[in-house]
Amino acid sequence: MLIMDVGSTKRDVVDAARRVLREGNLGSFVPAHPITGKEVAGVEHADADLYLDKQVILTPIEHTQTKQLKMAIDIWQALGCRVQQMSPEAHDAAFAAVSHLPHLLAFALMNAISGQPQGQDFLALAGPGFRDFTRIAASDPRVWRDILLANREELLTQSKIFQAHLQTLELMLTNNKSKALEELIVQASSTRSQWQMNQPQE
Amino acid sequence: MLIMDVGSTKRDVVDAARRVLREGNLGSFVPAHPITGKEVAGVEHADADLYLDKQVILTPIEHTQTKQLKMAIDIWQALGCRVQQMSPEAHDAAFAAVSHLPHLLAFALMNAISGQPQGQDFLALAGPGFRDFTRIAASDPRVWRDILLANREELLTQSKIFQAHLQTLELMLTNNKSKALEELIVQASSTRSQWQMNQPQE
Numbered sequence: 359m360l361i362m363d364v365g366s367t368k369r370d371v372v373d374a375a376r377r378v379l380r381e382g383n384l385g386s387f388v389p390a391h392p393i394t395g396k397e398v399a400g401v402e403h404a405d406a407d408l409y410l411d412k413q414v415i416l417t418p419i420e421h422t423q424t425k426q427l428k429m430a431i432d433i434w435q436a437l438g439c440r441v442q443q444m445s446p447e448a449h450d451a452a453f454a455a456v457s458h459l460p461h462l463l464a465f466a467l468m469n470a471i472s473g474q475p476q477g478q479d480f481l482a483l484a485g486p487g488f489r490d491f492t493r494i495a496a497s498d499p500r501v502w503r504d505i506l507l508a509n510r511e512e513l514l515t516q517s518k519i520f521q522a523h524l525q526t527l528e529l530m531l532t533n534n535k536s537k538a539l540e541e542l543i544v545q546a547s548s549t550r551s552q553w554q555m556n557q558p559q560e
Numbered sequence: 561m562l563i564m565d566v567g568s569t570k571r572d573v574v575d576a577a578r579r580v581l582r583e584g585n586l587g588s589f590v591p592a593h594p595i596t597g598k599e600v601a602g603v604e605h606a607d608a609d610l611y612l613d614k615q616v617i618l619t620p621i622e623h624t625q626t627k628q629l630k631m632a633i634d635i636w637q638a639l640g641c642r643v644q645q646m647s648p649e650a651h652d653a654a655f656a657a658v659s660h661l662p663h664l665l666a667f668a669l670m671n672a673i674s675g676q677p678q679g680q681d682f683l684a685l686a687g688p689g690f691r692d693f694t695r696i697a698a699s700d701p702r703v704w705r706d707i708l709l710a711n712r713e714e715l716l717t718q719s720k721i722f723q724a725h726l727q728t729l730e731l732m733l734t735n736n737k738s739k740a741l742e743e744l745i746v747q748a749s750s751t752r753s754q755w756q757m758n759q760p761q762e
Contacts, residue, residue: 463726510734528719550695
C-alpha cells in the first residue's frame with residue numbers, strides 16, 4: 359500500500375498522518391507536493407500535460423518506508439515530474455515565500471482595487487502585466503483558505519519581510535531617492551531575469 | 561505636425577509639454593499610453609503584433625487641437641488598438657492601481673526573497689504561479705524608476721490602501737478566522753474571475 363497526498367503544505371498533513379494512521383500505515387505515507395496547478399478548478403479543466411517537466415517535492419519522515427518512497431518516486435517520474443526530497447519544515451518555509459505569499463498579495467491587491475469607488479474603472483484599464491500578476495488571485499477560495507491557514511506562521515513571517523522591503527521602496531519614493539530606488543529595482547529585475555523555473559540551484 | 565509620447569504616466573509629460581513647447585506646438589501634442597509592453601527591452605524583442613487588440617489611452621488637454629487628436633486616433637487604430645480618452649489625472653490614478661503598484665509589489669517580493677539566506681533555495685522551488693506573478697519584476701529598471709517616481713503620490717496612496725487590505729488578511733490568519741478569510745478570498749477570486757482584459761465597463 360502507498361498513501362500519498364498532493365497538498366500545498368506538508369507539516370500539517372504530516373501531523374495529521376501521525377495522529378490518524380496506525381504505526382504500520384504511517385510508513386506507507388509519502389507526503390507529496392507537485393509544483394503545478396491552475397487557477398481554475400473542476401474536471402472540465404483537466405490537462406494530461408499538467409505534470410510534464412514539473413517538480414514534485416516529497417517530504418518523507420523518519421517512519422517512511424524505503425519501498426513506498428521508491429514507489430512514489432517511480433509514479434511521479436512516470437508522469438513526467440522531476441522529484442526532489444526535503445523535510446516538511448523546509449518545504450513549508452520555501453512555499454510560504456514563493457507561493458503562499460504571492461497568493462496572499464494577489465488577493466489583497468484585488469480587494470484593494472475593487473474596494474475603491476473607482477475600482478471598476480481602474481480594472482477596465484488593466485493590461486497584460488496586471489493579468490499575469492493577478493492570475494493566481496482567481497484560485498479556488500476554499501483550497502487557498504486552507505493552505506494559508508495551514509502555513510500561517512511561515513506565511514506571516516514572509517509577509518513581514520515583504521512589507522519591510524515594500525516600505526523601503528516607499529521611502530525611496532517619498533524622499534525622491536532616484537539612485538537608491540534604481541539600485542533596488544536593478545536587484546529585483548536581475549534576480550527575476552536570472553531565475554528560471556525548474557532549475558534547482560545546487 | 562503631430563507630437564506624441566508613449567509614456568506610462570501622463571501628468572508629468574503634460575507638465576513638461578506645457579513648460580517646453582511653444583503655445584502653438586502645445587496644441588500638436590497628444591499624450592498617449594498604449595497598454596501593452598514586455599518585460600524585456602531592446603530591438604531584438606520587437607513584435608509586430610504588440611499593439612494588436614490592445615487599448616491605448618489618449619489624454620488630450622485643453623490646448624490639444626482636434627485635427628491632431630484625430631490623427632493620433634487614426635494612427636493607433638491603424639495599429640490595431642482601441643482608443644480611449646480621459647484626463648491625465650484620471651489616467652495616473654488608474655494606472656497607479658493596476659500597473660505601477662503591481663510592479664512595486666513584484667520588485668519588493670523579489671528583493672524580500674533574494675535577501676534571505678535561503679533565498680536561492682526558495683527560488684529554485686518556485687513554480688508557474690510565481691513565474692507569472694513576478695514576470696513584471698524583470699522590467700527595465702531605469703524606465704520603472706522614472707515611472708514610479710513620476711507617479712509617486714498616486715502610487716503611495718494605492719500602496720497604503722493595499723497594505724491595509726493585506727493587514728486585514730494577516731489579522732484573519734493570526735486569529736484563525738477561517739470564515740472571514742474565506743469571504744475575503746471569495747471576493748478577490750470572483751473579482752479576478754470576472755475580469756477580462758480590454759473589456760471597458762461602462
